[in-house]
Amino acid sequence: MPKIIGLTGGIGSGKSTVAKFIEEMGFPVYYSDVRAKEIVNDDELLKKGIIELLGAKAYDENGLYDRKYVAEIVFNDEELLQKLNGMIHPAVKYDFEKWVGNQTTEFVFKETALLFELKLNESCFKSVLVTADDNLRLKRVMDRDGKTYREVENVMNKQMPEKDKIKIADFVIFNNDGMDELQAETENVIRQIEKLNE
Template sequence: MEELNSETKKAEPEPKIIGLTGGIGSGKTTVARFIEEFGFPVYYSDDRAKTIVNDNEDLKRTIKELLGEKSYDEKGIYDRKFVAEKVFNDNDLLQELNNIIHPAVRIDFEEWVSKQTKYLVFKETALLFELKLNKQCYKSLLVTAEDNIRIKRVMDRDGKTYREVETIMERQMPEKDKIKLASCIIYNNTNLEDLKLQTERIVFEIE
């Protein structure tokens, strides 16, 4: 009887997924960059969605059927301004659009995770709690700041008026509700050095 010499290799443990979120002007993207500096991969859901809506032909066709041909310009590029205006005051239409885009992003994310080797991976998304994506994560990390600080940041960054930023914030889940749902919270009210220290402490305390 031939003796078996090889041992079955243990499967590598799947990385723990940490959801990273924050409202407009919170500093979520800055925290994501710090996390990458610390050596952990970050999946930028919003950026990937912008790519997928242009690269996935089935998705493009379905979006055009929902919102019309003008949802893409003459070069076939997704017209974010047109789409945003179309769905801004129509929650049902926005939900239908999300139901088209987010499953495609989910598949893309799963493929990305399968290629990672770190024990932690971070999924950056503005709608972590709204879409209940936190239920698919090991932990959730919320970046938050005082409303007046967030409003000023967006005004300086995007050239929007106080009322325009306030209107956007009113349409997002209230911060107090996000805070209740978050596993970890980073308060971005002071300076970048403090923000980086908070991020480092929280990231390396995750087990």
């Protein structure tokens, strides 16, 4: 079985870019957040549960998960959000385990925004955090998603503070500079992880 490396980072940190560099180095990456978006549409049992919890409007007229509608309902309702996550996370966990079973590399990477929040790092060989200066992250997300300062700040405030993540992570990649520096730092961290397994 391959060893699992957790890869995480807050919104606008550059986590997805680092994941692409890792794939270019020949390591498979499981994109938890992307898969979760697919599973809510593909898993009929999960779909049924979500409709029971949030009503038929959770899916649009084409039968697709209505993320905007769901986000509006659960964003300020902690109990409802926990119930929803309590359905989605086990489905993603099962999907991930199936995926790992099909991999043949020494390491696989599990990319997820909530690695530390959900304590998923406890089942990983090592964890890698991608982080950047808060103001830089804010600017990136505003530019990328066309969101307001306040909207991005609200999302950031709901995530675990970066300083707390830095304390827990085994490796930290600081993404304050350009692409070349980010790639070099990513490669350096991967080499360190490989050495641990020699």
